[in-house]
Amino acid sequence: MGGDSVKFSDEEEFILRIAEKMRESGGYDSRGRCFGASLAFASVLRHLGFQASLIRWKVLYDNQYADHWAVRLNQDFAIDLTSLQFEVQGEILQQIKSYPANFVSLREYPFEIFLDQFEIGRDAHCFSVKSMHSFYFAMFKYDLAQTFLEGRRAHIVALTSRFAVEYFPLMLLSLNTWAMKRKKKLLCRLRSKGQ
The missing domain is CATH 3.10.620 (C8orf32 fold)
Known part of the structure; x- marks a missing residue:
């Protein structure tokens, strides 16, 4: 094969x-x-x-x-x-x-x-934003543990920085999702008051 x-x-x-x-x-x-x-x-x-x-x-x-x-x-x-x-x-x-x-x-x-x-x-096919947060934090914890095990404590700042850069788009997506849900809820409330 x-x-x-x-x-x-x-x-x-x-x-x-x-x-x-x-x-x-x-x-x-x-x-x-x-x-x-x-x-x-x-x-x-x-x-x-x-x-x-x-x-x-x-x-x-x-x-x-x-x-x-x-x-x-x-x-x-x-x-x-x-x-x-x-x-x-x-x-x-x-x-x-x-x-x-x-x-x-x-x-x-x-x-x-x-x-x-x-x-x-x-x-x-499609993981929730909450699941993706968990996956990212699992990777970060694993990378951090490996860094300690390998005695590369000097790399912790770089590791944390890399995590922040990779995690930032997911955080923005989360905020956008929250804002859209909040907007939908407020619009529903306004419509119900207008009737």
Whole structure:
């Protein structure tokens, strides 16, 4: 399955067969779904007894996407169910080092840090803003813990700054959502008083 020059273990071949069944069917379907699709796939792997970790790239110079997600197969390969977003063929097996040049700052997260919130909001097509807040804070806590474990305390300021920059658009979205709900409620109240 993985090409002539690369040999995969029986376990990896099995995982690839599962991935083939879960791949996104078309370019439009895969748009903005990399995180949800990766979480769903990692959840299936977990139920089958495999440990899974998600890998995340920051995407530069792209008006549609801030990041991209896939599931790590091994040291060299990722399983990418939404690769149609950046590759015409949409191959699910991707060499990690061959991702586009604007995919930078690769980070890795164990699926378990997302598990509780993923179980609550299983619809991977669209997570609530509240779920996204939880996912972001889970990543930040994990990154912070890793920074302490690796003895890189000097990097905490940079880590906090990076989190603030990445979290800011979600915070704006939350404020906008709250403002729209408040506006709707006030308009309803005004209409009911006018009758």
